[in-house]
Amino acid sequence: MPGILTADDNRNIRYLLRVFVETQTSFKVCGEAVNGTDAIEKAQQLQPELILLDLSMPLMTGIEAASVLKRMLPQTKIVLFSIHMDDIPKSLIAVSGIDLAISKADGIVGLAERLNSLLVPPPALLEPVVPAVDTLPAGSEIQSPKDKPTSGTFKTDA
Numbered sequence: 237m238p239g240i241l242t243a244d245d246n247r248n249i250r251y252l253l254r255v256f257v258e259t260q261t262s263f264k265v266c267g268e269a270v271n272g273t274d275a276i277e278k279a280q281q282l283q284p285e286l287i288l289l290d291l292s293m294p295l296m297t298g299i300e301a302a303s304v305l306k307r308m309l310p311q312t313k314i315v316l317f318s319i320h321m322d323d324i325p326k327s328l329i330a331v332s333g334i335d336l337a338i339s340k341a342d343g344i345v346g347l348a349e350r351l352n353s354l355l356v357p358p359p360a361l362l363e364p365v366v367p368a369v370d371t372l373p374a375g376s377e378i379q380s381p382k383d384k385p386t387s388g389t390f391k392t393d394a
Contacts (some may be wrong), residue, residue, distance in 0.1 A: 239266030240351070241282055243275035243301065244290040244317075252344070253288060253317075261348045263355065272296025276304050284312060286355055289334075291318035299332050306333025313354045317347075 240263050242253045254265045267282045269275035271293040279287060287305060289298035302314050314333060319340040336350060 239264055239282065239284045240286045240288060241265070241267045241269060241275065241279055241284040242288045243269035243272065243278075243293065243298070244288075245270055245293045246290070249290070249340075256344050256347065257351070261351055263351060272298060272301030275301050276308070279305055279309060279312065283309065286313040286315060286351065288315050288317050291316055299334075302332040302334050315350070315354070 240257055242250050242257075242265055244250050244253070250268045250270075254268070257263050257265050263286075266284050267278045269278045272289075273295045275287060275289060276296075289302060289305075291298040293301075298316050298318065302316065305312065305314055313335045316334045316337040317340060318337070335354060338347065338350060
């Protein structure tokens, strides 16, 4: 079961995220952080599979923390979950290593689906319907297009 670290300076938001994640998804919150610095320390200890970061936190913002976290834990998915999404340039989000940015104004309704998209591996591809042929049957030849007669052209043995 994937572990999620939440980082928000608002205790009520952290509580809401924990309750939502643990009752509406198959994931578990493995820890909570109160600011960016705390998120880095806890991520190093807990090695979560995903970190939900608020943007506006004391000591270190979510963007600043995301850059450090991505270098420290490159396989960990980072989601910026903020009320200030309109104020953040998309290029800054991309450069900081954030995998997904979600506005708190949109609520947490779509959060479960977005967490699944990041943490649940896609279904395995189906096996090919026609198995690959390693060898041709004895006596078979491969003809190139130039060996095949075209319309209006006949080969004769003369």
